[in-house]
Amino acid sequence: MRTATRQLTRWFSVAFVALALSWLTGCASMRLIDSDVVSVAAVPSGMSLQGAKYSFERLPSQANNPEAGLAEQQAQSAMTAVGLVRDDAGASLSVMVGFSGSQYLADPWGRPIGPGWMPHGSIAIGSGFGTHLGVGMGIRFPPPTHYRREVSLIMRDLKSGQVVYETRASHAGPWHDSVPIFATLFQAALANFPNPPAGLRRVNIELPR
Template sequence: MKRAFSALPALLLVATLSGCATSWVVDSDVKSFSSIDTVPAGATYRFERLPSQQANGERQASLEAMAAAALEQVGLRRDDANPRYTAQISARVTTTLSPWADPWLWDGPFGYGYGYGYGPYGYGRRWYGGGWYGAPMIPQASNPWYEREVGVVLRELGSNRVVYETRARNDGPYTSSAAVLPVMFQAALQGFPKPPEGVRRVNIELPTAKKQQ
């Protein structure tokens, strides 16, 4: 669900995901750049970290595990001893005010959101009375809204040339980054190594149960 959509379609989608729904869709806007036509069978890589990522080793390792599953799906195998490429992984999660919030309704508590990876801390209004924190239902207008972005940069070892760069963005009311971020990495790598040009929408369906993890 994107802010560019009107409120009515967004509400209809939320309603579809409630009740007896058994699946839900993570919709990501993806933009990729590639300078390679093919990747050798069994191509290998190792992860590369920026200094800021090295300082948050446990968090970065979690992100890399998510990305590794997506990289494997497109034919890239992790091999720290004999890599052909390096892979730099990034992710950001920011909590903001829901686009459905009524600016005149200021009652209720506030809460902090957090940045995942090396994203900034966000400040957003929280609703503690159910909604997406409880049973699936149409979220309250004051519920927090999550803006997420993931990125993958592949460099060819030896030349240190960037051969692939891709980013995926998603926003919505879903609280579980542990479920959403792996799917966004899959979306970011869709079409590898020759993705379509320009921004494209990639929809991936997941079981509803994962939304509440």
């Protein structure tokens, strides 16, 4: 009886460890991109953005920028997912795409460290009763690099020139691969389209590592 109990206990232990490892592996294969999003809809009475047709509009500074083309491709994928249709000939909306990125040194909480940061160390020497001498040293290693990225979409009614929808999404974190992060930001920017809640909100999207 004891032998059977031990075998059963061992089996449950092995099964629990396998389940825990599976769960940890699944978590390790995904990362959470938490974006701060602000969206404002200003749609005139009688107009609907659902299924609207659009074309892209570029600023002169974006005209020959290859990154602007990639950003438009990513924005187009996100807009297609919410029902918007690109139709350059029959568009009722123009869409201006914005994007920016920067990097900074971060503290353990992910906050930017000022430009005056310097690695430093300390040495302490002490003596007391008896004959002993103590020496200690502490060194702060260079902090990690974090990246802040932001995207924006401005939709304008081509007939009136009025902005009917504006949305921005930003994310700061340790991920250096810009292309998938920017694509995720465009998805976050269009969350709840075309009826977004008021004010700043957090949109979480899981992304493979």
